[in-house]
Amino acid sequence: MRPWVKAAGVTGGVVGAAATGLVLGAAAQNARIARQRRDADDPHEDEPLGQLRPSRECTVAADDGVPIACEEVDPEDGGAPELTVVLVHGFVLDRRCWHFQRRDLAKMVDPRVRLVLYDQRSHGRSGRATAESSTIEQLGRDLAAVLRALVPDGPLVLVGHSMGGMTIMALAEQEPELFVERVRGVALIGTSAGDVGASGLPRPLLSRHNPATRGLGLLANWQPGLVEWARKAGGQLTWSAIRGLAFGDRAVSPKLVDLMDTMIDGTSLAAITDFVRTLGSHNRYAALAGLRHCKVLVLSGDADRLTPFRHAEAIAAELPDAELVRAEGAGHMVMLEQADLVTGHLVELVRSCADGETSGRRWWKRA
Template sequence: MVKPGVWQTVGIASGVAGAAGAAVGVGVAARRRNRIAAERRRLAAQLTSAPPAESTPRSEESSVTADDGVRLSCEEIEAPAGVRPALTVVLVHGFALDRRTWSLQLPVLAALRGPAVRIVLYDQRSHGRSERAPRATCTIDQLGHDLDAVIRALAPDGPLVLVGHSMGGMTLMALAEQRPDLFAERVAGVALVSTSAGDMGSQGLTAALLSRNNPLLRGVGLLARVQPKLVEGVRRAAGDLIWSITRSYAYGDRSVDPGLVDLVDTMIGANAVDALTDFVDTLGSHDRIAALPALAGCEVLVAAGDADKMIPFSHSERIAAELPDARLLRLPGVGHMPMLEKTTEFDAALVELIDASARRAAEGRSVRRMRRRA
């Protein structure tokens, strides 16, 4: 059973708090917030392992216009000076997050020499620094077209490795459905991280939350559109409570570095509540099992934690069953953010995928070569 995700939970919690705050016991809520704040301070004093900002490699920011005119905020990191990249790695983040999802991977990927890679990453529409999109276009199908636009603009030639987390993995599947030729000709490797090929809301509470008939979600989305300052104010006021929810749903280890919880919490907080509710219908209707055969000619990594409360590990097992040559990486006790929670293990698997993809491309199994960029 798929349980409600932290991103959706946080957005809903913000709206519900705004709509029903008067009914909450103020004293009880205050005491709970104080306990959470105290625990957060205690963990922060114990754990300080988040990487320094200076470890992030230099990048060039740009923007790409999607086929419907929405501006997508992008970033490019070139291979080390004097080293020709073997392929381009495109990183695609998930729902309610942004490209900072990959902060811990960037130094590792940028330092690769054999093979060296270019890196392209971007914020999905209505997320991060990308432009807010009309609600009708907030679909996984459109996200696939957006990824295609980013590739055409920033990685128009040469072999590719596509890495997608959660809704980002669904985006890769949508692109495979739309452009199987791209996967046959240029995509040498694919990583599907903590994601699903479908059946996201088939039973239990999640089925109700993802239902297009759910009046709570519709009410929260409407309230956020007509009274955005009210809803966002409530979300800020409930910051410690939301931080605790984020830790619980994003990570399997409750003693995770608070800096990593802060990172996810900050990404979620940067997105408007009503922008997030715009994606509920598309998550609930996502079904792209039929698109997976387009990945069969690629090197494939399927990676997830078996303590993921948002998309259970069984979804990764289902994907791997459809792609018998894929590597299935099970991370014990890990939640929905394996690239942050178990960085060493995740990075090793990702580098192994890149190595195998570069060999595939060199052997001519991924055809078009990369032109030297100016």
């Protein structure tokens, strides 16, 4: 998305024609939407997107010392929580992407929940990691560190979007006993258990074998200031590309695209290229077996161009008791784009977990 577009103007042949063509095509397709930004009525005009105040903020040290920025949100009515919901964001995002779920889950009273959110390493306010430690395996260990520090006991529901879902899978692979003893529910949103490079994203954006990806990584290490300058020069073209790649076919509030634009802007190009290898090699179908003791929700948009709906179907096929939800017309950022739908299913999941349910008959829903 954004980093490749903005670097393309400076690096010339470094960025492959396939990646550039995809982004330019998405920009052209959405030029009309971009031109209407100033005039459109925005349903979220007065919504303080990404500005909600937490009950507490803290920093947790990962096992390799990288500081992980975290926040906690207590039940809005001041009552005692019955379980903790942990929200794990995806690639090039940060914890602000959960704005609507964070806002509404805190209002629950049946049951009351405590929320824990954090920024993945090299994202948001968390510390910059090395290229060697920018792996999904390490993200799983980071999640374990957050749980040890902030939720050392009590029942859990883990919610992951995109790379955040992969993080939860890595934790299930590393600590399967946690999912037997404490994790009552898991929600996997817009994510994949493997073969990401064969999904909606072309291999030029994810494959470690692609010279464009390698070239951008080398350039980012050699002249990071130049790449960052080019990255910030794309403006409207980039906004249109984000709208086209990350959201679905229905009308979308420009403020939601603005929020994603801001989150991407806060992630350095070097950090982005560091994660390319681990995303392209991610394969955790075997780890899904660790979720069989939990109530599992698998939700994805059928207009997701980054992790198409077939990835959700593949995960659900490995988990016959999972609830599979298809969000019609929604793209990759389904929790922003169709916030009420996503939050509603999370509320159902949390309530079933609070009732002591861990698994049940399989569901398939078209939203």
